[in-house]
Amino acid sequence: MTTDLDTFIAGLPKAELHVHHVGSASPRVVAELAARHEGSTPVPADPARLAEFFTFRDFAHFIEVYVAVLNLIRDPEDLWQLFYGVGRDLAAQNARYVELTVTPYTHLINGFAPEQFCEIIEDARASVLKDHGLAFKWIFDIPGELGLPAAESTLRIALDQRPDGLIGFGLGGPEVGVPRKQFAPYFDAARAEGLHSLPHAGETTGPETVWEALRELKAERIGHGIGSARDPELLAHLAERRIPLEVCPTSNVCTRAVASLEEHPLPELVKAGVLVTVNSDDPPMFGTSLNQEYAVAAQLLGLDRSGLADLAGNAVRASFMDEAGKRALLTEIADYARI
Numbered sequence: 001m002t003t004d005l006d007t008f009i010a011g012l013p014k015a016e017l018h019v020h021h022v023g024s025a026s027p028r029v030v031a032e033l034a035a036r037h038e039g040s041t042p043v044p045a046d047p048a049r050l051a052e053f054f055t056f057r058d059f060a061h062f063i064e065v066y067v068a069v070l071n072l073i074r075d076p077e078d079l080w081q082l083f084y085g086v087g088r089d090l091a092a093q094n095a096r097y098v099e100l101t102v103t104p105y106t107h108l109i110n111g112f113a114p115e116q117f118c119e120i121i122e123d124a125r126a127s128v129l130k131d132h133g134l135a136f137k138w139i140f141d142i143p144g145e146l147g148l149p150a151a152e153s154t155l156r157i158a159l160d161q162r163p164d165g166l167i168g169f170g171l172g173g174p175e176v177g178v179p180r181k182q183f184a185p186y187f188d189a190a191r192a193e194g195l196h197s198l199p200h201a202g203e204t205t206g207p208e209t210v211w212e213a214l215r216e217l218k219a220e221r222i223g224h225g226i227g228s229a230r231d232p233e234l235l236a237h238l239a240e241r242r243i244p245l246e247v248c249p250t251s252n253v254c255t256r257a258v259a260s261l262e263e264h265p266l267p268e269l270v271k272a273g274v275l276v277t278v279n280s281d282d283p284p285m286f287g288t289s290l291n292q293e294y295a296v297a298a299q300l301l302g303l304d305r306s307g308l309a310d311l312a313g314n315a316v317r318a319s320f321m322d323e324a325g326k327r328a329l330l331t332e333i334a335d336y337a338r339i
């Protein structure tokens with residue numbers, strides 16, 4: 001059932017700070033890619049069968065879908081279509097500015113050359129801005145489970161190619177058994193060249209991983225960070241230093257980081273005065289969307305229209321948009337909320 005609040009959310013101008021490039025491929029994008037490779041992929045191009053394939057069942061199935069989509073990115077046209085489609089679909093939800101987490105390593109090991117990869121995504125970025133009015137920026141992230149070779153390769157493509165859209169250096173993948181500290185030299189090198197430190201931390205682990213990301217990787221914003229709720233000292237530190245969290249509620253339930261939405265620590269984080277943003281992570285694969293995550297937040301936090309506009313404003317303030325861009329988007333949000 002669509003409520004007035006859902007309609008308000010759909011029209012609300014938004015910034016999205018935590019969404020992954022493969023994980024945000026919608027069934028429409030995947031159908032386009034599957035049609036190009038019919039006969040050599042297990043992914044159906046038929047919309048009804050594809051919807052069934054996409055339905056979230058458990059984490060193992062999510063990985064299966066993720067890998068199947070990844071395997072559809074075989075040539076330059078596929079890569080362009082993926083990035084263009086992700087931008088088009090986010091723009092349809094009134095996202096105006098997106099810091100997209102991109103994992104170049106997964107494509108480099110599949111045969112894309114670093115220069116070619118960056119040229120294609122920059123071309124898609126320009127087309128998304130021109131056709132849909134959405135400004136993409138990139139966070140190149142290390143798939144942590146693949147260790148130091150992945151870190152080295154991600155740093156090299158970031159610094160050697162330095163595509164115009166690149167603003168940040170990230171770290172994703174599982175946290176358990178993958179200490180953040182080993183990546184410190186790579187983050188130091190990226191920061192020395194002006195990239196922002198934006199690792200995932202405290203998603204499935206506790207506050208100690210967030211502390212490690214702050215101390216060892218000099219994190220300026222934390223991907224997820226929900227484990228911080230268990231440590232009052234850390235919450236005070238995040239609030240005082242204005243270090244934002246990129247919270248993705250539905251993702252946290254799907255990955256079993258939290259048992260249910262009702263038990264999500266979002267309200268505690270907000271109550272502690274932390275600058276909290278709401279994001280979608282891998283939306284179609286987790287059966288959600290950016291708009292849906294705002295609806296979830298409204299429910300968890302008891303937000304009305306003005307509360308939702310404040311939440312949208314948080315993402316603008318926590319972004320690395322230039323000051324003029326921030327002012328313009330904040331004004332647009334305020335004007336919209338007044339109607």
Ligand SMILES: [Zn+2]
Pocket residue numbers: 018020172200223281
């Ligand atoms: Zn993530």
